Amino acid sequence: MDNHKPSKELFVPVERQENEGEKIARPSLSFWQDSFMRLRKNVGAMIGLATLIILILMAIFGPYMNQYGEFEQDLGRAKMPPKVEGLGWLGMDGTLSATMSGATVEQATTNANMRFNNDEEFIKTSVVSDGSNGEPAQVKAVYDVYAAKDMNDQSFWFGTDGLGRDLWTRTWKGTRISLYIALLAAAIDMVIGVAYGGISAYYGGRVDNYMQRIIEILMGIPNLVVVILMILILEPGIISITIALTITGWISMARIVRGQILKLKNQEFVLASRTLGAPDNRILRKHLVPNVTGLIVINTMFTIPSAIFFEAFLSFIGLGLPTPIASLGTLIDDGFKSLQIYPHILLFPAIVISLIMIAFNVLADGLRDAFDPKMRE
């Protein structure tokens, strides 16, 4: 086995460095540094974060990017399709199109023209199928709305709604309102929930007992029912919707905070700190708060999209913000009314709300993974 022939000089004892054996090879990272590092590695979460930042910036500055006001009505320009210079290839060329069928090509063309009030000057028709294969002939008509209304100098980037209001402005204003309601509701939920859960768990005993009974009763009442009843009483408005959302929304936060604090309170590291004589204040600041913060952040990140959803949902069942205020919910509700012919009215608010929801969910998932110590390698 001894096939090495190392030189003799090497066989001398070395002075052992005192602490070499104790050295920990990996750099030490604080909890937040470590979490943030892992969050940054999560591509999905970072895309989500970027999307959110862009959407929030648009909600703030978007409405000022063109000359149209939120409530500027003009029936003369109602239901204009979206038009963006240079984005014609995306279908945002300010035209409406329809494919109509008829027994013959002529019949189909007539039908196609009729679809756009026979405004033939601005209609381009093209034959899709001439009906020679036994099926009805199909003709596609493309109607240049901007030219027909003599508004070639203008462009509504997201089109206009049934009252001629610019949807670009309204979409971003609506985003602003929806985000405002959601953030406010999430913040209130957080404050009440953390306070309630924290007090309940920290004081324990009888206080905890009573506070938990209250929560149990509230939990039994479906939040959908509470929200609807509250709105019925309070009359829809930004504040009343926010209140309705928070009236049951804080419960889950309170339960999570209470559960976590109860768990932490009896863990060895807290007991150790207590044994060493740490005052309550220090235990709270150094042990409980840092260990609950992650959970609070994650839970809040999940509350926000659900608040946005509920706001939109309320608009849908007729309990949303009163006209003419725009929120993503009211815009989508409007969009459904003319979905079949003017899908663009629904399209843009729907895209925005979906993007917000996806971004928040992905980011919240990423945060949860990043904060979860179990995932640490």
Added chain:
Amino acid sequence: MEKLLEVNNMHVSFDTYGGEVKAVRGVSFDLNKGETLAIVGESGSGKSVTTKALMQLIPKPPGRIKEGEILFEGRDLTKMSEKQMQKIRGKEMAMIFQDPMTSLNPTMKVGNQIMEGLIKHQKMDRAQARKRVVELLDLVGIPDPESRLKQYPHQFSGGMRQRVVVAIALACNPKLLIADEPTTALDVTIQAQILELMKDIQKKTDSATIFITHDLGVVANVADRVAVMYAGKIVEIGTVDDIFYNPKHPYTWGLLGSMPSLDSADEELYAIPGSPPDLLDPPKGDAFAPRNEYAMQIDLEQEPPMFKVSETHYAATWLLHENAPNMEPPASIKKRMEGMAKSSSSNEKGDRI
């Protein structure tokens, strides 16, 4: 003696976000039929990974067997497909796990869990399998087996569960039994019972056993040969007598020195300073060098090869090189070793027939 298992230069790595963790770095040993080999070492020394690799139970990815061969009755397990391995696992080699609280399926009746292997490997029908399960439960010392087999694991105590785990492993009379720290998770009194059970089973069956532990007391009790692992390598291997009476590797000295014995009540226990190296980036030279008070310049530069001490005894330390100065273990450890040798040898004689 017929060779049952031969492991040659096995390397196992895990690919993690941080890089490649070299958990096992060139392990070679062999095992004869009916023999018991103990593998000892600290946590993280690669004992468990070695044995999981034997059964091809390493999760892939992230784990992989980088090189080397595992010859089981002449067949190389590393080249076998998952399908072929499924025919070997449980039938020819079986495993007893560390934690009986988690190694049984909580939603499956105990009897069914034992039966599974019988039905699969021995093509028994349920009635036959059931009969065999009752026998097995009886063998591992579970009273009232007829009614116990209809119960769920949570209705068993920790010690009883470990007996069930043993029964599962024994079900098909495997040629090789791997016990991965079978007593670590148990109370001391239960530990003794399970050890007795293991020894009993060794007598009754002719299975070869690989026994993983970090408890040297257990080793003296059950093993024929001992392999000491450190940082993914076997640093010393020999018979129980070789390792206990004539250890050559400073790490083995440390292990023996850190074991309390009744004779040395007045002495301080020896503690190996420091902690094992990060296997993400193993140090150059001898991995043990930074913690080794006998380290020489060469230990920091070259990895020591295996030196042969006797036919059965090998150790990987430069101290055995012809050029090395003559180093003796410190007197306290030496004395302790002698004391232990006396007590364990008398123990040995009492136990073995």
Added chain:
Amino acid sequence: MTRYILQRLGYMIITMFLIATFTFFLMKFLPGTPLSAADKLSEEQQAVVLEKYGLDDPVPVQYFNYIVNLTQGDLGISFQFDNREVTTIILERIGPSMTIGVQAMIVGTILGMLLGLVSAIYHNGFLDYGSTFIAVLGKSIPSFVFAGILQYYVGVKLGWFPVALWGTWQHTIMPTIALAIFPLAIAARFMRTEMLEVLGSDYITTARAKGVNKFGVVFKHGLRNALIPLVTVLGPLAIGLVTGTLVIENIFAVPGIGEQFVKAINTNDFPIIMGTTLLIAFLFIFIILVIDLLYGVIDPRIRLAEGE
């Protein structure tokens, strides 16, 4: 076990009673009586109308009558539809709601579970990323947006299924899909997490060490253990479906409870609002009870604890 069920039923009745009381007094605060629909009535006529609805009694009497009627399944008379009992209206409309709700629940959870299983088995593979992507979209995109996309592209543009209304089996398809996407996403994500955790547990290694093949490991040993926690999300899922039907029924003009409820809100038809609210509350509580009982059936550990 029986005692446990009885106890739970007791709690359920108390909660329902509280909700009924709460709803009743909230409605009393609200403006609007059956008169607001037809306010050009003489005083005598008004009195007749008020008497018909029992609104001429003092509030405590009204409350008492309301609760007594409630115990007999009588939810009062609709303001909007003259002389029509709320109970009858609800019973008429429960069919379509149940149809799409149950279909969506079954389709959603089963497909979701399969998706989650595939994800877990091919962890970090292409299929895993694919199904995770679907799950994130399904969880995030609001059901009404999804319904809009379906209605426009599949209904209007492609014309595969009826755009809206009720009648044949085909009419149920699009509302079912729109409703099913949320439970599908949640079930898929949950199943994936649970299955991954189960597959990483020691008893799975034990099973593999026995020589059990991949199929046996996943379905015989893994599935049941992964299903136990999944049962806990079934409750919230079913509740989510009830919420979902309110909008989906409106979008697809399904003549169900949800559609009726929204109509009632827009016409201040309080008896119907109250009746439907109570029904929804009942459904919520009932679902949670059923889930809890189901949990006991599926997990032997709980089953035994109850039995002792």
